[in-house]
Amino acid sequence: MSGTDMQVPKRKKSIREISPIDVYKSLPKTNCGECGEANCMAFATRLVNGELVLTDCPPILTDANSKSYAELSILLAPPVHAVQIGTGEYRMTIGGKYVLQRHEFTYHNPTPIALDVYDLMPEAELLERVRHIEEFSYNYIGRKLVLNAIAIRSCSNDSGTFGSAVRKIAEMSHYPLILCALDPEVMAAGLREVGERRPLIYAATKSTWKEMAELSLTYDAPLAVFAPGDLGLLRSLVKTLREYGVTDLVLDPGTFAEEGLSDTISNFTAIRAGACRNFDELFGYPLLGVPLTAWTGDEISEDVLKWREAITASMLLSRYADLLIMHSMDGWVLLPQLIWRFNLYTDPRKPVSVESGVKTFGRPGPDSPVLITTNYALTYFTVESDIKAANLDCYLIVVDTGGLSVESAVAGRYFTADSIANALKSCNVAALVSHTSLIIPGLAARLSGETEESTGWQILVGPKDSSGIPQFLREHWPPDRS
Amino acid sequence: MAPKKIDIPSGNEKLLALAPQLLELLKGVNQVELENFTMEIGDLELFIPAFGSMPAQGASSAGPATPAPAKPTELFRESYKPLEFTYPGKIREVTLGATRAEGGSRSKTVTIGGATTPAYVDGLHLPPHLPVIALDVFDMNVSLPKVLRENVGDVMEDPAEWAKMNVKKFGADVITIHLMSTDPLFKDASPATAVKTVEEILQAVDVPIIVGGCGDPRKDADVFTAIAEMADGERLLLNSVTLDMAESKTLERVATAARDHDHILLAFTGLELNNAKELNRRLYKFIPPEQIVMDLTTVALGYGLEYSFTIHERARYAALMGDEELAHPVISAATNAWAAREAWMKMPAEYGSRELRGPVWETVNALTLLLAGMDLFLMMHPAAVLTLKDVIHRLGKPGSSKTDRIEDWVSVRL
Numbered sequence: 001m002s003g004t005d006m007q008v009p010k011r012k013k014s015i016r017e018i019s020p021i022d023v024y025k026s027l028p029k030t031n032c033g034e035c036g037e038a039n040c041m042a043f044a045t046r047l048v049n050g051e052l053v054l055t056d057c058p059p060i061l062t063d064a065n066s067k068s069y070a071e072l073s074i075l076l077a078p079p080v081h082a083v084q085i086g087t088g089e090y091r092m093t094i095g096g097k098y099v100l101q102r103h104e105f106t107y108h109n110p111t112p113i114a115l116d117v118y119d120l121m122p123e124a125e126l127l128e129r130v131r132h133i134e135e136f137s138y139n140y141i142g143r144k145l146v147l148n149a150i151a152i153r154s155c156s157n158d159s160g161t162f163g164s165a166v167r168k169i170a171e172m173s174h175y176p177l178i179l180c181a182l183d184p185e186v187m188a189a190g191l192r193e194v195g196e197r198r199p200l201i202y203a204a205t206k207s208t209w210k211e212m213a214e215l216s217l218t219y220d221a222p223l224a225v226f227a228p229g230d231l232g233l234l235r236s237l238v239k240t241l242r243e244y245g246v247t248d249l250v251l252d253p254g255t256f257a258e259e260g261l262s263d264t265i266s267n268f269t270a271i272r273a274g275a276c277r278n279f280d281e282l283f284g285y286p287l288l289g290v291p292l293t294a295w296t297g298d299e300i301s302e303d304v305l306k307w308r309e310a311i312t313a314s315m316l317l318s319r320y321a322d323l324l325i326m327h328s329m330d331g332w333v334l335l336p337q338l339i340w341r342f343n344l345y346t347d348p349r350k351p352v353s354v355e356s357g358v359k360t361f362g363r364p365g366p367d368s369p370v371l372i373t374t375n376y377a378l379t380y381f382t383v384e385s386d387i388k389a390a391n392l393d394c395y396l397i398v399v400d401t402g403g404l405s406v407e408s409a410v411a412g413r414y415f416t417a418d419s420i421a422n423a424l425k426s427c428n429v430a431a432l433v434s435h436t437s438l439i440i441p442g443l444a445a446r447l448s449g450e451t452e453e454s455t456g457w458q459i460l461v462g463p464k465d466s467s468g469i470p471q472f473l474r475e476h477w478p479p480d481r482s
Numbered sequence: 483m484a485p486k487k488i489d490i491p492s493g494n495e496k497l498l499a500l501a502p503q504l505l506e507l508l509k510g511v512n513q514v515e516l517e518n519f520t521m522e523i524g525d526l527e528l529f530i531p532a533f534g535s536m537p538a539q540g541a542s543s544a545g546p547a548t549p550a551p552a553k554p555t556e557l558f559r560e561s562y563k564p565l566e567f568t569y570p571g572k573i574r575e576v577t578l579g580a581t582r583a584e585g586g587s588r589s590k591t592v593t594i595g596g597a598t599t600p601a602y603v604d605g606l607h608l609p610p611h612l613p614v615i616a617l618d619v620f621d622m623n624v625s626l627p628k629v630l631r632e633n634v635g636d637v638m639e640d641p642a643e644w645a646k647m648n649v650k651k652f653g654a655d656v657i658t659i660h661l662m663s664t665d666p667l668f669k670d671a672s673p674a675t676a677v678k679t680v681e682e683i684l685q686a687v688d689v690p691i692i693v694g695g696c697g698d699p700r701k702d703a704d705v706f707t708a709i710a711e712m713a714d715g716e717r718l719l720l721n722s723v724t725l726d727m728a729e730s731k732t733l734e735r736v737a738t739a740a741r742d743h744d745h746i747l748l749a750f751t752g753l754e755l756n757n758a759k760e761l762n763r764r765l766y767k768f769i770p771p772e773q774i775v776m777d778l779t780t781v782a783l784g785y786g787l788e789y790s791f792t793i794h795e796r797a798r799y800a801a802l803m804g805d806e807e808l809a810h811p812v813i814s815a816a817t818n819a820w821a822a823r824e825a826w827m828k829m830p831a832e833y834g835s836r837e838l839r840g841p842v843w844e845t846v847n848a849l850t851l852l853l854a855g856m857d858l859f860l861m862m863h864p865a866a867v868l869t870l871k872d873v874i875h876r877l878g879k880p881g882s883s884k885t886d887r888i889e890d891w892v893s894v895r896l
Contacts (some may be wrong), residue, residue, distance in 0.1 A: 026844040
């Protein structure tokens with residue numbers, strides 16, 4: 001990005017400018033292999049690729065190497081500080097971003113989604129909601145997508161009520177907690193209950209920064225900074241809190257879901273661009289988005305409120321939010337967020353294909369169906385999960401289409417009558433089954449004639465979506481031989 | 483032709499008035515009992531490219547802050563001055579449709595493109611032309627998800643009425659007529675029939691028209707050439723020309739027809755910037771760059787939307803940094819969102835009704851790509867259209883945040 005600015009403190013190297021040699025120079029160079037890599041150079045390469053972290057090298061953690069460790073920590077530190085919320089196995093890390101745009105490197109630490117509860121909720125309702133938060137999940141191509149944390153809001157603004165609600169929730173759940181109370185007295189009551197669990201303290205404001213900073217230091221808990229719509233104030237608070245000794249900060253520049261949406265998007269962008277492009281340290285902290293604020297307006301229709309919250313959340317996921325607090329528990333609101341988060345945090349540098357060949361499901365025999373698909377990973381995993389869910393006994397041939405889906409592989413001529421014939425031959429499918437019927441994807445229907453000619457097999461055109469495979473087999477298998 | 487600015491058809495009041503309409507749209511569909519359906523994906527530009535795994539990265543232990551010896555007692559005063567980023571490149575401006583004075587018959591034209599920064603990086607550099615929305619019309623009865631069909635069921639047999647309804651009722655800026663019946667695998671309708679359909683659409687509505695082919699490089703060439711000639715001077719957007727056409731030796735014919743009769747070409751490639759550049763280079767031989775719009779492929783959320791998102795971010799950034807072969811406006815077929823099973827399939831109750839899941843899927847698909855710099859969307863569901871218009875409007879209003887609205891969100895009772 002070209003351009004000028006007045007706020008560059010000092011030039012730090014971007015992760016893309018750091019070479020393995022830069023890292024190797026400070027490693028022990030003993031090639032001990034304790035990290036699991038062949039040698040220190042291999043470790044350095046994976047380190048600058050973001051595939052390993054410095055602490056994966058045991059020798060660098062010894063006293064003898066403390067100077068090198070400190071140097072490398074500074075060299076490799078992401079421009080957006082990584083902040084940990086919670087402890088032990090329930091700890092989550094937010095932020096730790098190296099780049100503004102995903103394709104420049106890859107994004108780390110997928111945005112946790114916290115759902116809110118509040119201290120005036122009747123106990124039964126609280127229990128039900130916490131259970132719902134913990135149990136909500138979606139199986140997406142074999143991965144379990146879940147919600148991640150609980151934000152406890154103080155509506156009572158009363159220390160006793162808040163402390164008691166926090167205690168109840170802590171008893172119910174091990175999930176990482178966000179304590180939301182703008183009065184430091186109320187916050188202190190909550191921290192007395194769960195201080196050792198390292199909850200996120202929400203929040204330090206213009207008027208409470210000192211008291212909240214003391215609480216953050218006392219409990220060694222991360223601190224959110226709330227300066228709605230005022231980046232100058234946000235910077236002032238961050239600067240002051242850093243000087244105060246608070247190291248783990250989280251930034252909330254305010255989420256305006258309706259009026260002010262423009263400011264929300266540009267503030268999030270300005271903060272992240274400042275950190276990643278200009279290495280502005282005051283902006284180098286995780287961003288907190290609060291789509292829940294969609295509920296603070298005058299609108300009374302719940303469906304419209306949920307709709308607004310859903311679209312605000314999805315935009316903030318794309319625009320750099322490192323943590324979200326939401327209210328709607330509806331699946332149609334949450335599902336797009338969970339899936340988009342998963343997608344956005346995949347590594348754009350990783351191969352997108354699975355190995356070609358023939359895969360076996362269940363216990364197929366000589367009469368079992370033979371299906372064929374492409375080696376685009378998502379295509380394969382979708383077909384695989386549908387076959388498994390239906391407990392089918394069958395063979396699935398995976399053709400190397402260079403990682404393209406069925407439709408684009410047909411269009412790009414990677415999935416053709418010839419490539420299908422070659423796959424049948426190279427997988428020696430004729431030896432696996434006693435029939436010669438092949439089920440091709442519905443999206444490759446136009447290949448059926450040519451494929452019959454090139455293979456001599458009977459071609460059955462299957463469903464366009466693999467969720468239809470079980471029904472297709474019920475209706476069309478075994479096929480009539482003409 | 484000089485690009486013209488069009489008015490953005492919405493004041494604040496008007497949008498507020500839309501809220502009940504959104505409510506109605508969301509509620510109205512709640513009561514319908516639905517069966518699963520078979521989706522006709524042939525006409526959608528469905529494309530599923532790629533996939534990776536989610537890395538987890540531990541926290542770095544290096545903290546940027548060093549505790550000062552004495553704790554501050556007063557707030558430090560730090561200023562904030564927005565960073566001013568400038569780029570050498572600029573996205574070309576392309577005008578769709580032509581008025582009578584300009585040689586066509588439209589009463590409205592639409593200009594897209596012109597961006598000089600990435601989309602919505604700040605509130606100060608708004609795009610000179612706000613993104614616009616085209617609504618789909620099909621020339622034959624296609625099987626659509628029920629959630630979509632119930633809004634258009636009455637007009638599905640009559641493309642002209644369908645187009646009128648899209649403009650009047652749902653606020654379409656542009657109409658896309660998909661000539662699915664020309665597909666040799668369906669009805670193999672003749673170019674003459676297609677010409678007649680497009681004539682009817684041109685007469686039915688006065689907004690610019692996008693003409694969608696069937697994807698067969700030879701048939702599309704015949705159809706587009708005939709339509710280009712009939713609609714001389716109308717600045718139709720022909721959707722689309724491809725490298726397949728180059729291979730079938732039909733690209734030159736379509737491109738020169740578009741040039742001679744003053745139409746726009748949509749250059750379609752599958753998530754591969756080198757292909758997009760190559761196709762544009764081939765087109766430059768026959769037609770001015772100001773008559774080219776790009777479709778880099780829109781994939782459904784859950785099926786590879788991240789590839790669409792990232793390729794658009796890369797393309798736009800490269801164009802702004804000076805790559806003129808990518809400095810064209812871009813369109814997104816947000817309708818492709820409906821290819822995701824999560825959009826149309828009946829699922830357990832905890833995932834909500836598909837009457838809401840479907841429209842939100844299309845909306846999220848479109849909003850995600852809006853942030854990547856989209857200039858024009860092809861859409862279908864009215865609630866998604868309404869939301870896009872609302873968000874585009876709001877993103878054009880910097881400085882309208884009201885702090886008191888959210889400063890007490892922590893204690894709000896819900």
